[in-house]
Amino acid sequence: MTELSAIWLSAKLAGITTVILLFVATPLAWWLAHSRHRLRPAVEALTALPLVMPPTVLGFYLLILFSPNNALGGFWLSFTGSTLSFSFTGLVLASLVYSLPFMVQPLTAAFSQIGRAPLEAAATLGASPWDAWCSTVLPLARSGYITAAVLTFAHTVGEFGIVLMVGGNLAGETRVISIAIYESVETLNYTEAHLLSAGLLVFSFSVLLCVYYFNRQFTLRLGPLRTP
Secondary structure (H helix, E strand, O other): OHHHHHHHHHHHHHHHHHHHHHHHHHHHHHHHHHOOOOOHHHHHHHHHHHHHOOHHHHHHHHHHHOOOOOHHHHHHHHHHOOOOOOOHHHHHHHHHHHHHHHHHHHHHHHHHHHOOHHHHHHHHOOOOHHHHHHHHHHHHOHHHHHHHHHHHHHHHHOOOHHHHHHHOOOOOOOOOHHHHHHHHHHOOOHHHHHHHHHHHHHHHHHHHHHHHHHHHHHHHHHHHHOOO
16 A cells, blocks of 8 residues: 555656646747857756756755745745645655756757747748647647656656655655655565566656657658758
C-alpha cells in the first residue's frame, strides 16, 4: 500500500508539473527561438541551469527560499497556514524549476525549425494572431510538444535529490518513488527496491522508445510541410 501511494504521488507530481510547464514554457521557448535580444544568452543559460547544477544545490536554495523567514515562504505561511518546505506544493514548485529545461529545449528546437513564415503567411490570409498560431504553429510543433511533455513527465518521476532536500520523506505527502527506493535500500529491503527500480527502468526505456519512434514517424510523414 505504501508503494502504491508513492507511485500515485509521483504520477500526480509529474502530471501537475507537466501541465503547468506546457503553459509557462511555450512563450519562453518561442522568445528564445526567435529573439535577438542581447539578454537572450543569459536567459537561455538561466533556463538550462538545472541541467548542470547539482540537484542538492538547487534544492538547498529552494529550501531557503521556501523558509517562513523569507518573503515567499512567509507569504505562503500567512496565506495558507502551512509551510512550502516539506509539502506537496513545495515539491511542485521545485519540480517546475528543476524540469523547466526539459520542456523549454524541445519546444525551442521545434519553434526554431518552424520559423516565422507560417505565421506571416496565415496573417496575409486574414487570420488573427491566435488563429494563425493554432492553425500553423501548433500542428507543426506537435512533435516538439509531445517530446517536451513526455520527457518532462518522465524526468519529474525520477527526481530524487531536489525532492529529498525540499520535501523530505513524508508518507502520503512527499514520499515519491525515488525516495521509496532510497528508503528500501537503507532498510536492506532489496526486494522492494528491485521492484520499484525495475519499474522505473522499464518506464524510462519505454518513454524514450516511444518518443524516438513517434518523432521519426512524424518527421517522415510531415517533414516536407515544415518551413526551413
